[in-house]
Structure formats: C-alpha cells, structure tokens
Amino acid sequence: MISAGLTDVGRKRTHNEDSFLIDDELQLYVVADGMGGHAGGGTASRIAVETIDKELRRARESKDNPFITVPNLQDSPIPESLRTAVEKACLAIFTTAQEDARLSGMGTTVISLVVRDGHAFFAHVGDSRAYLVRGDLIQQISEDHSLVNEQIKAGMITPEEAKHSRYKNIITRSVGFEEEVQVDVMGLVSEPGDVFLLCSDGLANMLEDREIHEVVAQSASLDDAPKRLIELANERGGDDNITVIVVRVAA
C-alpha cells in the first residue's frame, strides 16, 4: 500500500478549512472539508478526522474488532464501524459547537476510506469525493450530497450547467451541523494496482474526471500526483481549498 496526501489553501481563500488523515497502520484515509463560522470550518474538519481515527483505533482494541478477515465483501463489519465513527464525529462537532458560540453552525464533509484484505470501504457525507482509478477507468464512488446533484437527478439542470451553478457549494448533508447525520457507506473488491483518490470539491470542481485520471496515470511516482493535481487546480483559479489523498493497492 502506497499513499500520499496534500492540502492547499488555493488562490481565493485566506484560510484552509480542509483536514486530511493518512493512517497507514489502520489503512484509514480521510478528507474533510469544513465550513461555517470564523474558525468553525477548520475546527469541524479537524475534529472529524481526529474522531474517526480515534474511534476506529478504539474499535480495533475492543472485543468486536472490525478489522477481521472475512471472505465476502458484504460480511465485513468495517462499513458499520466507519459509519459509527462518522456519527461519533458528528456528535463531537455538534457538542463542541454548542459549547462555543463562535463555532456555532460549523460542519464538515467527510470522505473516508479503509483498505483491508482486498476490500475497500468508504463512508461519505457531503460533496468531497472518492474515485477509483483502475486501468483506463476512472469512476466516482461516492455520490455528492449537494444541491446541484439533486437538481441533476431531478432533471432540472444538466451536469454541464451544474459545473457553473452558483449553488455548487451548497451541500445537503453535513457532519456536525446537526446532532445526527445520515452516512452513506460503500465497499468494493480491490484489485492490485487500483488507485483510490479522495479529494475535496476544491479539486473536483476545477478538474474533469479524465484530467484527474491522466495526472494519476502519468505520475511517475504516486507521491507526485497530489502536488500535480493541486497545481493544476490552482492554474484553473484555485477557487477553494484543495485536498487530495491517493492510495495505491500493492501489485
């Protein structure tokens, strides 16, 4: 397993409210894009990655250790552990915001990945994304919880119009804005050589999927990929904070 991650404030913002986590021991990877309040956004995303990591480490030490080897994808307890960890993060952020008026209304997106025994599991809230890059294929694994995505599904706007919509930053679910949040979980059987890419919308809104694919495929070393992707997003304007994690499954 090779992983690399990087975050950048972008060209338009003064603060970086994104947080990311690379825990190669757990093989846990998280990107969180915070929002709300003065210092709220950065706080929310930081609490999110810390809580998810802490919860999964705690789960690993408990008697119900989810990091066990199972033959079938659907039998693994990891998705539910990931879901629980995100729910705990939600409560932690909400509680913190209740205690400090300056942090009131803060929240964050979460895209998280656990790679284990040839399986990859994702838990997801908001518009940060997970991609699978496999050979010629690049596929978004997570479905954005965003207003424009709802509009697309309702047939109100086209995906092309969505890219230029003034509402493209509005998300329909957020971790910590309320006490509870509905978490989407996904899982798939990974193949040797697969690359999983986690990113905040600062990357996804600036680059086409095929451009992301090109950069990942053409990077001599996987370590270069986050830097090159962030550079490209900044060349396009760098409208928002940009965070990228890439994880390659050992061949």
Add this chain to the structure above:
Amino acid sequence: MAKKSFTLMVIPDHDAPVKRYTIQRSWLTQVAMGVMLVVGLGVAGSIHYFQVAADASENRILRDENLTLRSQLKSVRERIEHIGSTLDRVERFDQKLRAVTLLSDPQRNLAMGPTEPEAGTAQATDTQFTQLTTTETPKAMMGRLDRLSAEATRQEQSLQELQAYFQDQKSMLASTPSVWPARGWVTSDFGQRLDPYTADRVMHAGLDIAAEHGKEVHAPSDGTVVFAGLEGGYGNVIVIDHGYGIKTRYGHLSKLMVKAGDRVKRGALIAAVGNTGRSTGPHLHYEVRVNGIPQNPRKFILEE
C-alpha cells in the same frame, strides 16, 4: 232512341194477374259493366296472388343470401378491426423505437426531418383504428380501409427511416438497455409508490423484478462496469455505463460476477439476484439513468 226500356211480363197461373216489370236499358248496361269489373278484379287478383307467391319464395332465397352477406360483412369488419389494432401496435413499437433514439442528443434527432412533426399527431391516432362500431355502414368501412391503408404506407415509410437511422447507429443501438436484465414478476414499477418500510409516498427510481435468490442477471446492452460493490441501501450493486449518457444499476444482488473496468456485451451474465441492502425479499432493483436522471426502464425495453 226508339226504345229506352224493356218490359218483362210474368204470367203466372190463370187466376193471378200478369206482373210487368219495366227494365231500363241503361240499367242493363250498368249491370253488364259491373259483372265485367268483378271478373276483371278477380283476374287481376289471381295474377297478383301468383306474383306475391313467387316473390315469397324468392324472398326466402334473398334472406338466406342476406344472412350470408351479413356474416361476411361482420368478418370483414373484424378483419379491419384486427388490421387496425395491428397497426396500433406497429405504431406504438415505432414510437418506442423513436423514444430509444431520443436518448442521447435531441439535436441528432432533428436531423431525422419529417418524422418529428408527426410525433405529436401520433399520440392522437393511438387508438383510432380500433374504434370500429358494429353499426358502421359498408361505405364508412371503405373510408376506414382507405385510412388504414394510408396509415400502413406511412408506417412503412417511418420504419424504413428508422431502419436507415439505426444502420448508422449500430453502436448506440447496442448500448440501449432494450432487454430485460432478469426474468420475473415486476412487483413495483417506476414512479411514485409507498415505501415498503415506512409506507411514505416516495419516488421509486427503478423497477423491482421479483425472482428467486440466485437467478441470473444479464447485461441488457453493451457497456463498461463502473461499479461493483456495496452501496448502502442498494446492498450489492453493479453500475454499468453504456455510453451516450446511459447508466444502468442493479441492486440487492447476492453475487457479483463482474468488476469495475470490465467490458460487457448484451446478454452477458453479470450477477445473481439477492436480498442484500434495504430489501424485503429476493428481487432485482433495476434502474436506468440518462444523464443522471432516473428514467422508466420500460421505455427502453423492446421485448414484450
């Protein structure tokens, strides 16, 4: 006139007086004419009688003939009705094929020219050929027949255009999910329904096809598998990208037989029906999305 009357004398027995009767001549003539009239009427009457008798026997023949014609007319009417409903089916099939071609790019279809304006009128003509009533006169039926034959000609032209169009669009045709992915009962159709868990009125974005656990699921058209794995309520799910903005989704599967990146052909075995995720029994949840928008999968299925 010398003598205008006759005198009839009746001489009875000797002791009785002679009786005289005077008969006017004109009176006699009148009697003669009366007799002639009666005879004449009798003759005419019997001639008429024989004629009527002859007619009556002919009537029986005519009645039989009429009956035969009537039943023939009925069968002709039925046949017209049959042709009418066949044409209706052809028309619907034609519309379906056209709906299929509308998938990707409306601009492309504008290039099809004359077929476009007829699309609107086609709706109205949907059932006009099956509205034949039994009281219809043969003359009106002729009118119907003329219209049917005009319609048949139009259909032929339309289908020829479609054929020509499809010849150029073979790869798109191969990408259209035009067959059932699994055989079974459709237990829940596309559209508004009551949620099986909460009984709320919600949008059902696909078709639920009830089939036994393990039943094969086949790709309904060519494409690339872009997702094969777990996804929340869908359970084990496969997503196939067919190009032209079309994606199909198969939920609640028990077994995934393809993986992301695989290219599949129409009819390829991709999965087995199951009960994973948010599901109340073994079934296939089948979804077709065009440019991200869930569409009724039946719109694309050309099989009966």
